[in-house]
Amino acid sequence: MIVNRDEFFREVTLKVCSSLDIGVAVKRAFDYLREHFPLDEVYLDILDSRLGAIRRILHLAGDGATSEEIIPLPELVWDWAGSLTGPVIIDARTASGLAKAIATLVKMEGYSDLALPLRVENELIGMLILRANGERRYNKGHAELLSVVADPFALALANTLSYQEVLRYRDILLDDNRFLNRELFSQAGDEIIGGNTGLRNVMEMVRQVAPLNNTVLLMGETGTGKEVIANTIHFASPRKDGPFIKVNCGAIPESLMDSELFGHEKGAFTGAVSEKRGRFERANGGTIFLDEIGELPPQAQVRLLRVLQQREIERVGGDRIIPINVRVIAATHRNLESMISENRFREDLWFRLNVFPIIIPPLRQRKDDVPALIRHFVGQKSSELGIAVPPAIAPGALERLKNYGWPGNVRELENLVERELIRYRGGQLRFDSLLPSEVESETAHATEIIDNGPLNLDEAMSLHISKVLTMTKGKVHGPGGAAELLGINPNTLRGRMSKLGIRHGRLHTI
Ligand SMILES: Nc1ncnc2c1ncn2[C@@H]1O[C@H](COP(=O)(O)OP(=O)(O)OP(=O)(O)O)[C@@H](O)[C@H]1O
Ligand SMILES: [Mg+2]
Structure with missing residues (x-):
């Protein structure tokens, strides 16, 4: 031929x-x-x-x-x-x-x-x-x-x-995430600031629940420390040497959620060129942390409920039942009960998750922890930024900071300290970026909160995001943008803005 x-x-x-x-x-x-x-x-x-x-x-x-x-x-x-x-x-x-x-x-x-x-x-x-x-x-x-x-x-x-090598490394990296987590965690300081004061009740509950296997639900406003507490529970539990796998339910596209959580078999859908273990499988023997559980799409809620009930999973495109031994910690800043009444969250799932709820109070309800947190972050951030001797704090500043409303809670405080240290040019830390007028208005606002009942989480968040957007003239991402100031991912911020009905786009000065 x-x-x-x-x-x-x-x-x-x-x-x-x-x-x-x-x-x-x-x-x-x-x-x-x-x-x-x-x-x-x-x-x-x-x-x-x-x-x-x-x-x-x-x-x-x-x-x-x-x-x-x-x-x-x-x-x-x-x-x-x-x-x-x-x-x-x-x-x-x-x-x-x-x-x-x-x-x-x-x-x-x-x-x-x-x-x-x-x-x-x-x-x-x-x-x-x-x-x-x-x-x-x-x-x-x-x-x-x-x-x-x-x-x-x-x-x-x-x-x-x-390509196989890349996939292999990916799996190793994902599994070893727990070591990194531990590293990060011990760097952030093993101790929980306020564990004997403002978070005393929370820590008491953590101690009770850590040795057990039951599902834990952490609730609290944004930045209150839900992830820190989830970490603490895992590392104080008998599963501490097993994996700690985190899932941000708000950050995974709905179409990929099932395969992320439960894995898929090779060829289950276009692009599934090799089999993949889901996060539940990878968490086997350890803990899975389902963050932002309120963002879980309805279909995934059904699947999650089944996993919690039966303790087994099925990969997408597979017919094998894989038993799993995983402890679930879920967290949300949302009011799940009101989501249930709006049919956005399944009540049966809520019953499963709500076995042992821990509510982490907002910082404005534990003002006495503010000075300790400020000192803690001044020390930690100074060493991160290469400032050999942590600067002293100006007299009176702590009192002023205590009376601020902290809508972004500990994360806002942490970011404030970091900004202050970046601007630091010697002398004492005065925290002037938190202008007296802001403090006053926040104090006034705090009083208002007491008078009229507390703002709900969404209201508080919406208020704060709008305020920061005004400061940045509407800039969301990039240096000096709202996402940076708030210490969150720009996409997460945009997502929250649209959920809260806050307008996108730069403000035009006329
Ligand atoms: N009690 C605490 N002691 C020391 N650091 C804390 C404490 N609480 C929170 N932090 C720090 O504050 C930051 C925010 O905490 P974390 O991420 O746990 O909040 P969150 O409740 O998960 O927030 P979000 O709802 O926005 O995800 C982290 O950098 C964390 O290390
Ligand atoms: Mg979190």
């Missing part, structure tokens, strides 16, 4: 590079190669020098494909493979020592094999083996034609290997 080599190269290249899943790509090429070669099976082998073995990552036979196997490699074969420069016909009748060595690895009698070494930048990374039923089926012409497509096969294999 006369083959146009350019055409052959082009067709094979397009097929081999058509998918990140090497199994899919080679299968596509297989059908085309069959038109040009005697062909019944294809093997794709990686020479894994770490294992000192062949990793057979693909074996296609007709319609069926088998998954990975490891084949230990005698040194003789290893050296032989390393010396190959082009395709070789492996003939069962060649009674060389080499053939015998190979024959112990693969059944050769009654078959013909054509092996193509795959090299990238001259380094041998693997081998593509075409196999046909019957002996002496391959000739020199076949070998020559196959050599034309050595590079595309080698590159596709190299890409697959790098």
Whole structure:
């Protein structure tokens, strides 16, 4: 058969590079190669020098494909493979020592094999083996034609290997997140500021609940320390050496929520090129922290309820039931009960979550913790910013700060201290950026709160966001933008603004 080599190269290249899943790509090429070669099976082998073995990552036979196997490699074969420069016909009748060595690895009698070494930048990374039923089926012409497509096969294999490596690292990183979390946590100071004063009740509850396995629901305004408390519970629990996996339910797009939480099988949907463990699976043996649980879309609420009831999950696109041993801590700044009455949150899920609620009071209800928090953050942020000696605080400043309303709670306080230190040019910290008029108005506001009953969380947040937006002339992201001042992600801020009905866009000065 006369083959146009350019055409052959082009067709094979397009097929081999058509998918990140090497199994899919080679299968596509297989059908085309069959038109040009005697062909019944294809093997794709990686020479894994770490294992000192062949990793057979693909074996296609007709319609069926088998998954990975490891084949230990005698040194003789290893050296032989390393010396190959082009395709070789492996003939069962060649009674060389080499053939015998190979024959112990693969059944050769009654078959013909054509092996193509795959090299990238001259380094041998693997081998593509075409196999046909019957002996002496391959000739020199076949070998020559196959050599034309050595590079595309080698590159596709190299890409697959790098991609698998990336996925492997991703999983390792996600799992090791818990170590980072712990690092961060111990840097932030293991002690909870105010644990013996304003947060005494909270800490009492933490101590009661930490050793147990039950679900905990943390409620409190933004910035009150829900995540800090979730961390504390995990690291004070018998699961402390297991993973602590955080999920921000408000930050994951609805369409990806199920696969993020529960994982998916390979091919479950377009783009699912490999199987993926969900966060529940990764949290096995540890704790899952479902932050912003009020943002969970309805469909995911149903699935979560099932997990909480049955303690097992099913990956998207799979039919396997996977049992899980996970402790759930959920948190929200929302009023879930009012969300239930508006049919935005499932009541049955609420009953499951609300087994042990812990309410973290806003900072304005624990003013006495303000000085300790300020001192704590002055110390911590100074060392982060490389200020050798933490500056002293001007007399009177703490009193003024105590009387401020702190709608952004501890996070706002933390950001204020950081800003103050960045602007610090010697002397004492006066916290002038919190202007006396603001303090006064906030104090007045605080009185108003007492008189008229407290603002609800959304009202307080809305008020504060609007105020900061006025300060930034409507700028949301970037340096000096509202997101930076509030210490939250610009997208999160935009999301909250639209939920709270706060207008987007810069304010135009007329
Ligand atoms: N009691 C505390 N002692 C020391 N640091 C605290 C305390 N409470 C909060 N913080 C710090 O304040 C910041 C905000 O806390 P955290 O992220 O836990 O709040 P949150 O309630 O989860 O807020 P949001 O609802 O906005 O997610 C963090 O940097 C945290 O380290
Ligand atoms: Mg939080």
